[in-house]
Amino acid sequence: MTQAKTAYQKPIPLKDIDNAPYWDAADQHQLALQKCVDCTAYSQPPGPTCAKCGSENVTWEQLGNDIKATVYSYVVSYRPFLPGFQEELPTIIALAQLDKVPEVKIMGNILNCEEKDLAIGMPIQMTWVDITEDRALPQWIPATN
């Protein structure tokens, strides 16, 4: 886990009635995914109903904190488009495909990664950055094993 050094300037994920369980789990350094009881599809991002079949019968699955994935796609940004990113350029933004649930892809930054090492298919793992007193942001780092 990485501790942010100065006051956090970047946008903080806004919790709402549909996504709160995801961010609440993240604050505890855990991944939770919304899943449909009727058709078993995962919803990422979570929503009011299943985006696959419209069922209101949705639940949450806890996936823990050992989350492995591969890079499905990425961009490298050399300019900040939002506050707080000006200090950490370039910014790597990736779409991570979960090993256990390949149909789910989660966006995040890849930390501790040189641009030259970045590639589609690269193994990564989820980490959590404590950004404020009570909030943590899921992020990705190159897989260690």
Added chain:
Amino acid sequence: MGTIKDRYAIVGVGESERSRKSGTTPLHLALEAANAAIKDAGLKATDIDGFMNYNEGDSCTSHQLATYLGVRPKYVKDIQGGGASTEMLIADAVALIEAGQLNTVLIYRSMNGSSGTRVGRGYDPDMLQGALAGGSFVIPYGSASPSQWFGMYATRHMHETGITKEHLGHVCLSFYEHAQRNPKAFLHGKPLTMETYLATPDISSPFNIHDSCLELDEGNAIIVTSAEKAKDCVSKPVYIMGMAARQCHPHAHYWNDIDQVASDYVAEELYENAGVTPEDIDVASIYDCFSWVVMRQLEAYGFAKRGEVGDFVAEGNLKIGGKLPTNTAGGMLSEGYTHGMNNAIEIVRQLRHDYEGTDRQVEDCKIGICTGWAGPDIAGAMILRN
């Protein structure tokens, strides 16, 4: 929509000055564009009973425009909409005329896109989180620009299909070459070489400044009426053969599945309604907010097979003289960005043979396509003929 084939026409097109800093309001730019389109059609402002516009909260209202044209409009509509809205509003206009509600509709897009509000920039991050579907899963990671949103698609697509940075460069070079033939293009007199293109650093990969549209202050207007009423106009009517007003990605948070785009759903309906195939298209306006967006649409609309689009553009097929002369005024990469409408205006002028006798005219062109891309999430297109 199948039954409207050839029964409606675009009878007038016009634009304002384009600049980095208009020094005036979107209402003034809209008036300038509307008056140009009305003159082009040979109509009086009072012949128009419907006014429509799309905007991002950065324009004037249709009611304002009508008012200052001296018209009491019967119908006004202002929508929040991206770069597939020209096609959708033309379809709406046709439907309202078909329903007997209106006779003639003027559609415009007017914006201080450079000196005023810039699309996709300077928004409040918390507002964006709420405004984007699943925005809280995107914005906290620094992804707030269409270049980053569409770039995520581009990187994967290029990886899968063998499209290279140099291929993107061929899209840019083709359009920049067209801009050199268009004195009103903003980058007229500023040709681009592959060497310069490849040496230009990315802003956000895989896009550098040349891959990105040219945000300017400009107003554009288009007038739509029935084929019957088109006979009263001084312009050559350009008939609407077929449209696919709008199609959507299955998920509003389109990063949910970056292997598909809304444009993939447009082509079948479009060609069926128009009764033509990609081989019949003589000239094209392909929405070009970013170079790769053109590549992805060439695949979606069947102009080149998946995996062969890179070769297609490298062979010069997008240039005047190629198999599919595209964005012949320079497109939004080098003529200027009016959120898609300037590309629609150009296809009308090509099909009317307005450039006859110059190197800008696509010789003997009869059928043209104009595509809209509001993003991977929303698209629409139309096929026109002379």
